[in-house]
Amino acid sequence: MADGFCQLFMVPDVPHHCDTSWIRAVGPNLTEDELLNLTVPRGASGAYEQCSMYSPVDRDLDSIVAYGLNKCSNGWVYPSTQTPSLLTEFDLVCDKKDLNDISQAIYMLGLLLGAMIFGPLSDRIGRRPVILISMLIQGLFGVGIAFVPHFYVYMAFRCVVGASMSGITMTILALAMEWVGVSYRPHAVLVSHCCFAIGQMILAGLSYGIRNWRLLQIAGSVPIFALFFYFWVLPESARWLMTKGRVEEAKKILQKAASMNKRTIPPGLLEQPEVQTKPGSTMDLFRKKHLCKVTLIMLCAWFANSLAYYGISLNVTNFGLDIYLTQLAFGAVEIPARASCILLLQWFGRKKCQGFLLLLSGLVCLIITGIPEDLPVVITVLAIIGKFATSASFSTSYVYTAELFPTVVRQTGVGLCSMSARVAGIIAPLIRLLARYHHSVPMAIFGSVPVLAGLLCFLLHETRGMDLVDDTSAAAPQHRCVVGVHQGTK
16 A cells, blocks of 8 residues: 555655755854855745755855855755655755656566566466465565665665565456456456555555654555465465366365355356366467457557556645645545446446546646646646546456456466556656656646557457456457357366
8 A cells, every 4th residue: 555655755845955064164153044144055036055055165254155056065954853754864855856756667667577477477376376475575575665774775675565566466356357257347356446545545644644754664564464364265266276277176165165155056067077278378469369459459558547647646746735635635536436437337348438538537637738837726636537537447457458368368468468557657757757848748748648548449349248268269359249158168
């Protein structure tokens, strides 16, 4: 919960100026105001410059200005009442200011690496072990971040946490999709997404109450250890076991599930022919024409979703209103956004929802570029609408993608799409740096890409009400038009 957006609250914008205590050697009796007036220049607004100072002298105070301006060479001074933050502890100001966005990009790089590693790994060793391993890594490195001595170590740990996050979110998606029936697939995914939204709201409250960044990091990371009872209760995917030929294990798990739910398994179901599906590979996604089209379009959709989602979310500090209230609103709006998908996907189908939501999120970002900066309320309201659309679109992508890919390459396909999203996540913080040239450039990019991806989604086929397909030979649209056609091999 805290790892994705926690850093937004760890780098508050606080006043600062160069540390010019060197002047004490020349004028030991100077007051603080006299010290600043002599050593720090003022800007056009009359405020002290934050990133420059007059060159140090060792004799004559009157000649300080004559020596010209220098960059801060001895660090910076922050308000004495300021609680420890990433900004104040590692001096993320002036020339090092961009490290904030670069750090976010490094976290997204971790998500990309996690998609590359844990997607194929869960297809090989199973969903359950990957989830448990990812949880352990996230907990250990998440807490470890709170004790790092250097910012570069902080970024390295964040990268590992990002990789573990990717492993958890992707594999839980596959496990949920493979356990529930056709009509409840969207519910399984979207309920978990609503929990993520609740986590964002909790983050707003935690960050408001805990201003010390190390304590905030611990508070956001420790709760995952409470979930290690999953080791005893989390089942493996029966569908995955069947595709690996481990039929007896699948039967035992299904019988246990039926017993817990007080249901009976149809007499002939567990005696159906044992079919071991040939494992798929990444190349299968591009070798077959119908899968290649699906893969390329969904790569674009995930890329656009991620770019718009993180473009809006990471910009929470620049919309002009209180950051904690804005984050609370961003989290709150995701709950109806994700929950409404349950009805929207049933009423309008996956394809239409995916296309229209991407178009809406892109258009909102484009509209924001034309709103004056002195209208923060209008910009924030539009950003909340954009967050609604991108959240709903992201949830739709998870459901739609898992239904489009066959079981033998489902995690590989979802992992590849997740990699595309993570590339966009890496780029999104860096695109924000373009605001130094014009404030509307980032939002223009965040808006145009989803519009193009939304149009491409209308070229896909519909999966509403269809059974999941197990092998790549039956993944073409014409083989999926009859509900339950592959039930005999499941």
